[in-house]
Each structure stands twice: as structure tokens, then as C-alpha cells.
Amino acid sequence: MAGARAAILDAVKSALSIEEIEVLPPGPGEVQVKYVASGVCHSDLHAITGDMLHPLPVILGHEGGGIVEAVGSGVTTCQVGDHVLTSYIPSCGTCSYCTIGRPNLCALRDRPRHLMLDGTSRFRRRDGSFVNHFLQVSSFATRAVLLQEGVIPIRKDAPLDVVCLVSCGVTAGMGAVLNRAKVKPGSTVVVFGCGGVGLNVIQAAELAGAGRVIAVDRLPYKLGLAEEFGATHLIDASKEDPVKRVHEITGGVGADYAFEAIGAPRVIETMLECLHRGGEAYIIGVSPHGARISIDPSLLVQERVLSGSSFGGSRQRVDLPMIVDLFMQGKVKLRELVSRRLGLDDVNRAFELLNRGEVARSVLVYT
Numbered sequence: 001m002a003g004a005r006a007a008i009l010d011a012v013k014s015a016l017s018i019e020e021i022e023v024l025p026p027g028p029g030e031v032q033v034k035y036v037a038s039g040v041c042h043s044d045l046h047a048i049t050g051d052m053l054h055p056l057p058v059i060l061g062h063e064g065g066g067i068v069e070a071v072g073s074g075v076t077t078c079q080v081g082d083h084v085l086t087s088y089i090p091s092c093g094t095c096s097y098c099t100i101g102r103p104n105l106c107a108l109r110d111r112p113r114h115l116m117l118d119g120t121s122r123f124r125r126r127d128g129s130f131v132n133h134f135l136q137v138s139s140f141a142t143r144a145v146l147l148q149e150g151v152i153p154i155r156k157d158a159p160l161d162v163v164c165l166v167s168c169g170v171t172a173g174m175g176a177v178l179n180r181a182k183v184k185p186g187s188t189v190v191v192f193g194c195g196g197v198g199l200n201v202i203q204a205a206e207l208a209g210a211g212r213v214i215a216v217d218r219l220p221y222k223l224g225l226a227e228e229f230g231a232t233h234l235i236d237a238s239k240e241d242p243v244k245r246v247h248e249i250t251g252g253v254g255a256d257y258a259f260e261a262i263g264a265p266r267v268i269e270t271m272l273e274c275l276h277r278g279g280e281a282y283i284i285g286v287s288p289h290g291a292r293i294s295i296d297p298s299l300l301v302q303e304r305v306l307s308g309s310s311f312g313g314s315r316q317r318v319d320l321p322m323i324v325d326l327f328m329q330g331k332v333k334l335r336e337l338v339s340r341r342l343g344l345d346d347v348n349r350a351f352e353l354l355n356r357g358e359v360a361r362s363v364l365v366y367t
């Protein structure tokens with residue numbers, strides 16, 4: 001049994017408490033990771049606000065980077081000493097989804113995600129009570145046990161306190177463009193929400209050769225980042241009507257693709273109105289539990305497509321190391337996404353900043 005420091009959520013809408021905990025050794029097929037860093041994502045915030053229902057207490061965090069320090073029996077995907085990213089969607093490699101090449105939809109998603117596959121937790125408080133895992137990752141801890149299906153080895157020369165962002169936001173944004181929409185060179189892309197996910201939609205659209213990348217946000221700070229990441233046109237939705245502006249920019253035609261990285265029903269509806277006939281819209285953001293959208297069916301009859309993107313439609317074991325490679329080659333911006341670097345003790349401050357839209361991403365770094 002190993003000790004760890006962890007940020008624990010005991011009740012919805014409360015601050016996380018930093019505690020010393022015990023981490024039980026990895027069981028069969030499980031991997032113990034010493035985390036080096038973790039990004040702070042909106043999905044973690046949703047669990048705190050109650051917009052996402054989750055068993056409590058829980059150790060949140062799902063954008064981790066770390067080093068393997070122990071493996072259970074039967075582990076074949078990594079070994080001690082490997083530098084790894086986390087995949088909050090595990091991929092078993094053998095279910096029907098994995099077999100047809102859609103490992104981001106893996107059948108393991110149907111199992112409870114707050115416990116290991118044997119139905120128990122590896123986290124113990126000092127009083128002996130257990131704490132739930134989060135998406136079988138729980139990277140707001142200095143150490144955790146994960147499923148081997150959620151551990152992705154990467155090259156050792158990549159800085160884990162930067163590339164940890166690939167474990168959620170970067171892949172969610174880039175993958176939506178490259179894997180789901182397969183954006184074509186010269187096309188017009190509209191992005192709603194220019195935070196830690198939307199900025200990666202923008203840089204992937206540029207990588208794919210999009211002709212126009214139109215960024216929409218309500219915060220000047222985020223629009224400034226959007227421009228830095230390759231947006232060719234900026235729309236401040238607090239002052240301008242995005243639908244009208246997109247049609248103006250495209251000479252009255254409309255956009256080829258739209259992406260939303262907010263999780264807001266009204267924005268999803270707006271996205272469809274920005275498209276020309278046959279255009280494609282993708283939902284990336286996670287809407288609050290119980291949210292519904294209302295759309296004019298004629299928009300879809302005219303062959304507009306509305307779909308979504310889960311972890312960027314990624315093939316985790318291929319795409320995560322590939323994005324890390326692109327970063328190391330200078331083709332993908334990651335350092336520019338890190339607005340703040342904080343310690344685990346500052347996790348509540350990181351959520352305040354996220355809530356106020358003052359950061360693209362905060363990274364918690366464990367020393």
C-alpha cells in the first residue's frame with residue numbers, strides 16, 4: 001500500500017479537501033501511476049456543481065500525465081517506468097466497438113466508471129472508508145490505480161506537465177476536426193467557445209488546411225487566444241449576432257462545419273443556423289444533466305448533419321502519442337494553452353479561475 005495526497009470532493013458545490021490517503025496495490029490488469037501533473041477540465045467542474053451526477057466522495061481529475069510505478073498481474077500495455085497519459089475512455093481492444101475501429105466508444109464505458117472492474121475502489125481514507133474513482137483516472141492525486149485499458153504510454157522526452165492536456169481537452173478538440181468531421185482543405189469552420197477545447201478545434205482546423213476559421217466567444221481574452229491559435233475571423237457574441245456575421249463572412253453562403261465546445265443547448269441550435277445546406281455540426285461540450293435542444297427539422301432535411309464527438313473520435317493508443325509527436329515537432333501548440341500552473345493545494349483556486357473564464361487551462365503540477 002502506498003500513500004498519496006489527493007483532492008477529495010465530499011459534497012456537491014463544496015470545496016475539495018486535500019488529504020493524505022492510502023492507495024491499494026494494483027489488482028490484475030491494473031496499473032499504479034505516480035502522477036506528475038493534471039489539467040483542470042470543465043467536466044471536473046460539472047461534477048462539483050452537480051451538473052454531472054456522480055457518487056461521492058470522489059477524487060476528480062481526468063487529464064493526467066505520470067509515470068508507471070507498479071503493474072498488476074496480466075498487464076501487457078505498459079511497464080514500470082513508462083511515461084503515460086490517461087485515457088478517461090478506456091479501450092479494451094476486443095469489444096465490437098474496438099474491433100470496428102471506434103475504440104472511443106468501447107464497451108467498457110457501460111461499466112461503472114467510479115470503481116475498478118471488480119466493483120471496488122483502490123482509494124482509502126485514513127479512517128478506512130473508501131473514496132470513488134473518477135472515470136477510472138482520478139488525476140487530482142499524486143498517485144492512483146488505473147485500468148490498463150486507460151493507460152497510454154508516450155515518448156519519454158515529452159514534458160508531462162504540458163502534454164497531460166492531450167489526455168482530454170486537446171484530443172477532444174483536435175479529434176473532432178480530424179477524426180469526426182474530417183475537415184477538408186479550403187473549407188470554412190466555425191468554432192463556438194475558445195477555451196481549452198475550442199482552441200484545439202482551431203489549431204486542428206488550421207492543420208487540416210481550412211480556408212477560414214471563425215472563432216466565437218463572449219470574452220475578449222479568449223478571442224485573443226483564438227487568434228493566436230489560428231482563427232482568421234473573430235466574433236464577440238456579447239456584441240454581435242454570430243449567425244448574421246458568419247453569413248456575412250461567407251458571402252451569404254454559410255459555413256461548411258461548426259463545432260461547439262461549450263455544452264449549451266442554445267449554442268448547439270445556433271450552430272446549425274450557421275451552416276449552408278449539407279454542412280456539418282458537431283457537439284463537443286458536455287451539456288448539463290437533463291438538457292434538451294430544440295431544432296427546426298427542415299434544417300436537417302436540407303442535409304445538414306448534427307452529430308457529436310466523444311474524446312475526439314480518437315483511437316486512443318494511436319492518436320494521443322501522435323498529438324504528442326506533433327507538439328514535439330512544433331506543429332501543435334500546447335504550452336500556450338497553459339494559462340496557470342498551480343499546486344494540488346490550489347485546486348479550488350483553479351476551479352474559480354475556470355468558472356470565471358480566466359484561463360484556457362490550468363495545470364496542477366505535483367512535485
Ligand SMILES: [Zn+2]
Pocket residue numbers: 041042043044062063168169
Ligand atoms: Zn475533460
Ligand SMILES: [Zn+2]
Pocket residue numbers: 091092093094095096097098099103106107108
Ligand atoms: Zn472495447
